[in-house]
Amino acid sequence: MKIDKKQLDKLNNEGVENLSVEERRNFLKMGLMVTGVFAGGTLLSATSAIDKVYASANQFAEKYPYKPHYSMILHIDRCIDCEKCKAACVKTNNVPSYGFRTTVLERPIPDGIDQKREFLPVLCNHCNVPQCTRVCPTKATYKDQQNGIVMMNTSKCIGCLSCQLACPYNARYFNEEKWAVDKCNFCFDTRLTKGEDLTACAAACPAGVRIFGDLSKPSDRVYREVHTVSRTVWVLRPEAATKPNVFYTRG
């Protein structure tokens, strides 16, 4: 509504003590209504947050209905950084030396009583809420609706590297031969569609670290270990809220 400033300046302040009870009541009602809207909104978001945290296995399968739902669990107490997984990946997927689809990180533990270091293999987590696909301007990267793998369509990639920036797991690198961003795709084109059950890294590991499987099947080892209550299973950077499909455990 248009208020003339000159008119406003001419008005006299009648003083709070001169406001009628009616006017005060109306003002308070408006205030309470606004507060109520805020409170209601907060309550609604709280209940859906609880759902996010305590979602059942059924709800998870409903929300992410991939078949097969490719995933991996890594038993990092067994990792010895032999890097045979990395060598197999490089050979299978032609990964150049300046980048990696998977690598092994080292965590020094100076106060460790049994051992002074731990190794952590990392790769694309094929997140259920991927940050990379959100930022891609050309839809060159996308989450496959059948199997959940975050795929790369190299012909559409313009090399803007937004996905590389967005990924919380440092999983992407720019491949100069393909002139596109490259990353782990669970060996979909090189192995899974060619009759192999396992990714190159999972098949090459001599220590039983990488267990590749299907989260949609309750009989699958990955499903069983992720849902075993007595087993401590975690994901990397849970605060990124990406809901990864790569899990970590010990023992």
Next chain:
Amino acid sequence: MKRIGLLTIIALAALLVFNIGMVMAEDDIPDDIIFTEPVVGVVFSHDAHVNGAGMDCESCHDDIFQMEALSAQQETDFNMLSLSEGRYCGACHDGEMAFDANTRCASCHIGVIGYNRANGVDGEHGGE
């Protein structure tokens, strides 16, 4: 004169024997050995075993290991299965005399990263 001479000789002899013992323990142990077969980066530290655990040369040489460094990895059976059967490191690392070789893997397996670090490779990583 003669008695002083004899005393000197005895003192010198005692000093020599004592020193040989000391020299053997601290100066003569080899550097850490890092195996590269069948996987890269398994460290054996003489220091930890000789000075740390107080073992002598005969504990391992020549029954369990040859004196020549890295000769064990020339054998085709130098693997974890052999260790669990009591060969090589498994002769002691059975859970009784020393920690079971089947546990705390990264205490000996320093990996490609550890191997590169020991050899002064930049970036410490293979192919990064």
